[in-house]
Amino acid sequence: MRASQGMPKRSPLGAWLDRKQDLFISSILLVVALSAISGLVVITAFIFKEGLPIMLQVGVGKFVSSSDWYPAEGHFGIFPMIMGSLAVTAGALVIGGVLGLGCAVVLTQFCPRWAVSILKPSIELLAGIPSVVYGFIGVVILVPMIRVHLGGPGLSVLASSIVLGIMMLPTVTSISVDALQAVPKAYRDGSIALGATHWQTTRMVILKASRSGLVAAMILGMGRAVGETMAVIMVAGNTLDVPDSILAPVRTLTSNIALEMGYAAGDHRKALFATGVVLFVIIMILNTIALTVSRRRSRRKSGA
Amino acid sequence: MTRQAISNPLHADEGADNGAPPPQINAPRHRRQLRIPPDVAQRIVVGGLWAIAMSAVAVLLFIIVFIMVKGLPHVTPEFLLQAPAKGGRLGGVSPMIFGTIAVAGLAVLIAGPIGVITAIYLTEYTRESKLTAFIRFGADCLAGIPSIIFGLFGFVFFADTLGLGISIISGALTLALMVLPTIIRTSEEAIRAVPAAFRDVSFGLGSTRWQMVTRVVLRSALPGIGTGIVLSIGRSISETAALMLTSGMVARHPSSVFDSARTLALHFFTLSREGISMPKAYATAAVLVLAILMINLLAYWFMRRFIARVR
Amino acid sequence: MASEYKRYARALWLLAMLCACCALSGCRRNTAGGVNVMGSTSIQPFAEVLADEFNSRHPSSRIDVQGGGSTMGIQSVTNNLAQIAMCSRELKSSESRYLKPIIIALDGMAVVVHKDNTVSNLTREQVREMFVGNITNWSQVGGEDRPIRLITREEGSGTREAFAKLVMNNQRVSRKALTQESNGAVKELVRGDRAAIGYMSLGLVNDEAKIVNIEGIVPSTDNVRNGSYPLVRPFLFVVRMGAVLSPAAKEFLEFVLSPQGQHLLVEEGLVSVL
Numbered sequence: 001m002r003a004s005q006g007m008p009k010r011s012p013l014g015a016w017l018d019r020k021q022d023l024f025i026s027s028i029l030l031v032v033a034l035s036a037i038s039g040l041v042v043i044t045a046f047i048f049k050e051g052l053p054i055m056l057q058v059g060v061g062k063f064v065s066s067s068d069w070y071p072a073e074g075h076f077g078i079f080p081m082i083m084g085s086l087a088v089t090a091g092a093l094v095i096g097g098v099l100g101l102g103c104a105v106v107l108t109q110f111c112p113r114w115a116v117s118i119l120k121p122s123i124e125l126l127a128g129i130p131s132v133v134y135g136f137i138g139v140v141i142l143v144p145m146i147r148v149h150l151g152g153p154g155l156s157v158l159a160s161s162i163v164l165g166i167m168m169l170p171t172v173t174s175i176s177v178d179a180l181q182a183v184p185k186a187y188r189d190g191s192i193a194l195g196a197t198h199w200q201t202t203r204m205v206i207l208k209a210s211r212s213g214l215v216a217a218m219i220l221g222m223g224r225a226v227g228e229t230m231a232v233i234m235v236a237g238n239t240l241d242v243p244d245s246i247l248a249p250v251r252t253l254t255s256n257i258a259l260e261m262g263y264a265a266g267d268h269r270k271a272l273f274a275t276g277v278v279l280f281v282i283i284m285i286l287n288t289i290a291l292t293v294s295r296r297r298s299r300r301k302s303g304a
Numbered sequence: 305m306t307r308q309a310i311s312n313p314l315h316a317d318e319g320a321d322n323g324a325p326p327p328q329i330n331a332p333r334h335r336r337q338l339r340i341p342p343d344v345a346q347r348i349v350v351g352g353l354w355a356i357a358m359s360a361v362a363v364l365l366f367i368i369v370f371i372m373v374k375g376l377p378h379v380t381p382e383f384l385l386q387a388p389a390k391g392g393r394l395g396g397v398s399p400m401i402f403g404t405i406a407v408a409g410l411a412v413l414i415a416g417p418i419g420v421i422t423a424i425y426l427t428e429y430t431r432e433s434k435l436t437a438f439i440r441f442g443a444d445c446l447a448g449i450p451s452i453i454f455g456l457f458g459f460v461f462f463a464d465t466l467g468l469g470i471s472i473i474s475g476a477l478t479l480a481l482m483v484l485p486t487i488i489r490t491s492e493e494a495i496r497a498v499p500a501a502f503r504d505v506s507f508g509l510g511s512t513r514w515q516m517v518t519r520v521v522l523r524s525a526l527p528g529i530g531t532g533i534v535l536s537i538g539r540s541i542s543e544t545a546a547l548m549l550t551s552g553m554v555a556r557h558p559s560s561v562f563d564s565a566r567t568l569a570l571h572f573f574t575l576s577r578e579g580i581s582m583p584k585a586y587a588t589a590a591v592l593v594l595a596i597l598m599i600n601l602l603a604y605w606f607m608r609r610f611i612a613r614v615r
Numbered sequence: 616m617a618s619e620y621k622r623y624a625r626a627l628w629l630l631a632m633l634c635a636c637c638a639l640s641g642c643r644r645n646t647a648g649g650v651n652v653m654g655s656t657s658i659q660p661f662a663e664v665l666a667d668e669f670n671s672r673h674p675s676s677r678i679d680v681q682g683g684g685s686t687m688g689i690q691s692v693t694n695n696l697a698q699i700a701m702c703s704r705e706l707k708s709s710e711s712r713y714l715k716p717i718i719i720a721l722d723g724m725a726v727v728v729h730k731d732n733t734v735s736n737l738t739r740e741q742v743r744e745m746f747v748g749n750i751t752n753w754s755q756v757g758g759e760d761r762p763i764r765l766i767t768r769e770e771g772s773g774t775r776e777a778f779a780k781l782v783m784n785n786q787r788v789s790r791k792a793l794t795q796e797s798n799g800a801v802k803e804l805v806r807g808d809r810a811a812i813g814y815m816s817l818g819l820v821n822d823e824a825k826i827v828n829i830e831g832i833v834p835s836t837d838n839v840r841n842g843s844y845p846l847v848r849p850f851l852f853v854v855r856m857g858a859v860l861s862p863a864a865k866e867f868l869e870f871v872l873s874p875q876g877q878h879l880l881v882e883e884g885l886v887s888v889l
Contacts, residue, residue, distance in 0.1 A: 025514045026429050033425035036418045036488065037439055039481050040446055043457050047449070070787065071770050102356030110350050119361065121604055124531065126364045128538025128596035130569040133589050136576050137367055139800075144807050153764055153808065155793055166363055173360075174535065175490060178528045182497030199346040216493055220486065223447035229545050230573070238769075238794035249793055254450040258545055259796050261452055262656065262684020263771030265707065269686070276453050283445045291441075389667060391660040391883075459687070464694050470651065470681055549687060553659065554679045564679055574682070578660055579799030579819055 047280060051273030063274060069240055071260070071268040078275055080242045084157075084250040085226060085282065087243055088236065091161025092168060092225040097218055099165065100172025104217075107173070108180040109202045120177060127170035135231030138163040143235060152247035155237030160250065163235050164228055168221035175220060179213020180206060219287055226283055229258040253279045368593060375590025378583045384591070388555050392574065393581045397588055399557045403565030404595065406472050406558065407551050408540035411479035416533050418480075419487030423529075426488070427495045428517050440492070443485035454482045455546035463550060473561040475551025482546055483536035490535070494528025495521055534603050541596055544569045568592040650864045653681035654688020654701030655773060657798065657816060658850050661720070661883055662701055668879060669870050676863035685773060689714065692855055698864045700853040703773025716851045719871050721886040723817035723839040724777060724846040727802070727824040729809045734758040736828045739845065742782050745812060748789035753810070765792035766804050766813030774798070777848035778814050814846075818884020839886045850885065 055063050058076050066077025103123065107116050138159055147154030183206050191201040207214070237249025238259060257272045257279075264272055340348075386396035426436050458478030459470075468474045498521050506516040522529075544567075552564030555571070568588055575585035652662055659682045666678035681688075681697070688700030689710060706716055726742055728734060734756055744750040745763055754760045767788050768775035779785055795801050801813040806823045817834055820826055826834055829845060838844040852868065854860060860868070870876045877887040 022513055026425075029421055029425040029429055032418055033422040036422040036484055037442075039484065040442055042461075043449075043454065043481060044442065044446065046457050046461070047453060069770075099356055099360045102353050103360050106353045106357040110353060119357075121600060122361075123364070124534055124538070125597060125600045126367075127535050128541050128600065129367065129593060130542030130544065130572065130589075132544050132569060132573045132576070133371065133542075133592070134367070136572075136585075136589075137370060139803060141370075147808060153793060155804075166360075169360055169364075170538075171535065174531050175493070178490075178494060178497070178531055182494075182528075184499065197342040197346045199349045200342055213493055213497070216489065219444055220447055220489065223444065227447065227450045229450045229452055233796055234800065238796075239792060240790040240794075251794070254452075257450055258452045259769040259794065260771050261456065262682075263686050263704065263769070263773075265686045265689075265710075268771065273453075276449065280445055280449060283447075283449075284441075287441060287444045391663045391667075459683075464691075464696055469696065470653075470679075549683050552679070552681045554681065555663070556679075564681065574656075574660070577797040577799045578656070579797075579802055580660055 044280070047273060047276050050270060051275070051277040054267055054270035055274040055277060058271075058274075063271075064278065067240075067242065069256075071264065071271060074267065076267075076271040076274070078253065078256065078278060080240055081251050081253045081256045081275065082278065082282070083242045084236070085252040085254070085279070087157050087246075087250060088160045088164060088232065088252055089222060089225050091157060091246070092164035093218070093222055095161055095165025096168035096172055096221055096225065097165075100169045100217070100221060101176055101214070103169070103173045104176030104180055105202060105207075107177050109198065109206065120174065123170050123173050125170075127174070131167060131228055131231040132234075134163055134167050135234035138231065138235040146247070150247055152245075153237055153249055155235055155249045156247045157236075157243050157250050158246045159235040160232050160252075161246075163231050164225040167228060167231060168224045171224050172217045172221035175217035176210075176214055179210040179217060182213065183209045215291075222286060223283060226279065226286075227254060229254045233258055253282075371586065371589045371593050375586035375588070378587035379590055383587055387557070388571075388584075391580055392555070392571065392584055397568060397571060397591055399555050400566050400568045400571045400588070401591065401595065402557055403472070403551070404541055404567040404569070404592075406561070406565060407475045407479065407547065407567055408537060410472065410476035410561070411483065411540045412533060412537050414476060415480035415483050415487055415536060419484050419532075420491045420529055422484075423488050423491035423495055424517055424522075427492055428513065428521065440489070443488050447485045447489070451482060451543055451546040454478055455549045457481075458546065458550035469562060470550065470552040470564045471562045472551055472558055472565050475547045475565075475567075476561075478546050478550045479540045479543060482543070483539055486536050486539065487532050490532025491525070491529045494525035494532070497528065498524040530603070534600060537599055537603060538596060541567070541592070541599070542569050543567075544573045568595065649677045649679055650699065650861060650867060651679050651681060651691070651697035652699045652701060652852075652867075653683055653691045653697040654853075655685045655703040655850075656682045657703045657722075657773060658701040658719075661850070661880055661885060664879055664883060665871055665876055666867075668876075669867055672870075673863070673866065676866070678863070678867055686771070689853060692853060698854065698858075698860055699868070702851040702853050703848070704771070704776045705849075706851075706853065713856050714853050715856050716853050717868065717872075718849045718888050719852050720850045720877070720880045720888055721839060721847050722850055723834050723836070723844060723886060724774065724781070724814055724848060725817045725820050725834050726812065726814050726827045726829060726846070727805050727820055728812050728827055729805060729807075730823070730825050731809060732758060732825060734827065735825070736831055738830055739782055742812075742829070743784065743786065746783060746788050746792065747786050748791065761810050763812060764808060764810040765789060766801050766811055767792040767794055768801070768814075769794050769796050772796075773848060774814065774816065777846070781846050781848075782814075816884075836881075836886055847886075 063076055063078060064082065065079050067079045068075040068077045107119055142159050142162060143154035146152065146156060146159055187205050187209055188201055191205040196204065232252050233255045236252060236255055238251040238255050239249045240251060243250040253275050257275050261272050383396040385398050387399050388397065389395040426439065430436055455478060458474055462468050462474040462477050463470050502520050502524060503516055506520045547567055547570055551567065553566050553570060554564040555566045558565040568591060572585055572588040572592060575581055575588060652666065659680060662680045666680050669678055685702045685704050688697065688702060691697040692700040702716065706714055726737065734753060737756060741750065741756050746765055750756060750763065752760065752762055795804060798815045798819045801815045802820065802824055805811045805813050832838055832844050834844050839847050852871065874889065877889050881887050
């Protein structure tokens with residue numbers, strides 16, 4: 001309707017643009033999209049170019065499964081870091097996922113509108129608190145607490161999971177909120193009208209309808225947890241051993257990279273990029289799993 | 305039927321929200337799955353969820369209060385207006401405030417439009433294909449790459465190869481690359497969530513694709529896109545590892561985008577980790593948190609206004 | 616309608632911005648008058664103090680101090696991105712072929728423990744056996760019955776390399792050792808953990824941690840300077856061999872090695888090379 005209102009006053013240029021519009025605009029968009037994507041491709045290529053050669057030289061299997069990380073002696077094995085990253089990420093996902101999703105459900109389903117307009121921005125605000133501040137508070141408050149009450153050095157899988165869980169909370173919450181809000185209101189009204197309670201509606205209708213968005217929220221949150229560096233360095237302890245309990249210190253792939261990158265040269269530096277390659281692959285695997293799970297579920301649902 | 309009678313008050317509670325009449329129809333499918341009566345389950349779950357939400361909010365509040373209590377007493381007008389001296393032990397943070405705004409602002413100005421346009425292209429101008437799925441997948445993977453690798457890339461590519469030097473522009477471009485996946489993904493999610501019917505109606509009324517995108521789709525997707533952008537502003541402000549090597553550590557007022565500038569987060573990192581000065585570190589953190597608060601409020605204000613205008 | 620043009624204007628503006636970005640990437644940075652000093656984060660705070668003082672004396676010149684780590688500093692000197700690198704480790708043989716190190720100060724390394732730890736003297740051998748993992752309890756060195764918690768620095772850091780050479784005789788540090796990335800972090804851990812032992816820059820220790828005597832020698836500035844305290848490492852400025860330094864860079868180097876410059880470093884807790 002509004003489009004037709006503007007018609008009479010168009011200049012020849014505007015009219016010409018109008019005729020060519022779709023082609024013109026879509027080609028501009030294509031150029032921009034390609035530049036963005038090529039940026040991402042270039043950085044991916046950069047990581048692989050720097051990291052792959054040394055990985056092949058050491059042997060992929062040995063690089064991934066050996067526990068000897070003595071760069072000065074030419075021993076590159078990152079098995080403890082892989083286990084460390086997995087442990088910390090799993091812990092963070094449990095804490096941050098539960099908290100984040102809980103917050104999102106409360107915000108969208110069980111919360112008066114005025115409270116939403118305060119809570120949602122304040123949770124998003126927390127995404128802006130620097131990771132170094134989170135890490136710092138972890139070191140100053142959380143680590144001594146764990147050391148005194150639970151034992152161990154305090155710097156541990158537990159401490160890193162908690163810090164990372166809290167850090168990924170804003171990401172998980174705000175994206176989940178958007179996904180939950182995008183569910184058409186009719187679904188909810190329909191379910192309520194059928195006699196479902198509010199919680200039943202949430203669980204069986206809204207959470208299911210917004211699944212792809214929620215999975216995206218979890219993936220992005222998980223990405224933040226796996227990829228987080230500064231906070232983890234501060235609270236993880238960074239030992240070279242595979243952690244044997246949640247109170248044991250741990251070194252993650254990211255902290256391995258960030259700890260040593262500033263000083264590394266030659267093969268050591270390349271091995272750190274190779275650690276980045278492994279990280280990339282791990283995230284790829286996690287994402288693939290998440291995608292397949294969500295796709296299979298939705299297929300089963302549509303089949304039933 | 306008695307079960308419904310009990311659950312009625314709860315519905316009446318929420319009724320104001322959605323205007324749905326109290327349910328009168330039994331739902332046998334649910335009874336099979338739930339041993340606990342639904343209304344009791346509702347109360348338990350809602351209580352639990354509120355507890356979760358409140359504990360999250362409490363943790364977050366604690367962090368802010370902790371920083372404020374420790375830092376605000378040291379935040380004086382001089383602290384805000386002076387440059388640091390003696391490696392940060394004396395003086396203030398005024399160059400860092402400026403540097404933070406310059407680097408993060410420029411980064412979002414670059415990444416925002418490009419990211420949103422890419423998302424539009426991926427959702428509205430191409431058909432869902434292997435390629436788009438691959439791009440989305442790649443963006444997800446890049447979101448998990450540690451920022452220090454972006455920093456190294458920025459150092460090698462922007463600062464060295466392109467000859468931009470260690471400068472605000474190098475830092476901003478690096479940050480832009482870093483937040484691009486987040487902006488693309490959140491915008492895509494928001495655009496995809498716009499009901500297909502809107503598009504059909506728009507086409508049905510004879511609009512071109514571009515008119516449909518700008519007047520119908522973007523308008524509905526705006527809050528979601530805004531969320532992505534606000535998140536990226538936050539991420540840009542709080543980044544340290546990627547900026548150490550690209551925008552650098554110089555604690556002086558930059559005179560152009562080709563000057564190096566230290567951000568508040570980096571300043572805090574140096575002060576606290578090298579153990580230079582704890583009071584100054586807390587004060588810097590307090591300023592940082594306040595700055596983020598202000599920027600977010602501004603972003604919300606703009607978005608509100610924008611949404612109000614287009615609607 | 617006007618808004619129609621606005622839209623095209625907006626699209627054009629966007630294009631213009633993209634072009635500007637491309638154009639920007641084409642132009643080289645003008646570095647006249649500015650001197651980049653880049654490298655080790657442990658030297659950076661000291662270099663900043665020096666640069667502040669130098670800049671205030673010579674308002675026309677500009678010394679920019681960057682961090683990034685020793686290797687990044689050396690890389691940027693190699694690539695002409697910086698004129699001077701800061702390095703807290705010794706140059707590798709491949710690097711010393713084309714780089715010239717200048718010792719700007721000495722830094723003592725302190726072995727630190729918790730304030731309440733009863734152990735106040737250790738031999739180098741005892742420290743080594745602890746960090747190798749053979750001595751695992753404080754009672755074995757005359758302290759309380761408490762397992763020892765080791766705190767080391769990251770692989771490649773100048774502090775760690777000096778420790779490896781001076782104490783460890785290049786034996787491996789135990790895998791169980793906690794790794795921290797800065798002096799401040801080591802101090803923070805030792806401050807709170809009664810079982811901890813770590814090593815850090817002497818100038819940065821304050822009364823929050825206890826410094827252990829090594830072989831009975833107190834790690835004081837004097838003992839570092841006269842060579843009786845064994846754990847000492849140099850702080851280096853590195854320039855390219857045969858490179859033509861700008862006048863400002865030359866003056867800065869002279870200032871650092873002058874009595875005034877050295878005095879500033881001594882005030883910050885380092886040991887002068889004069």
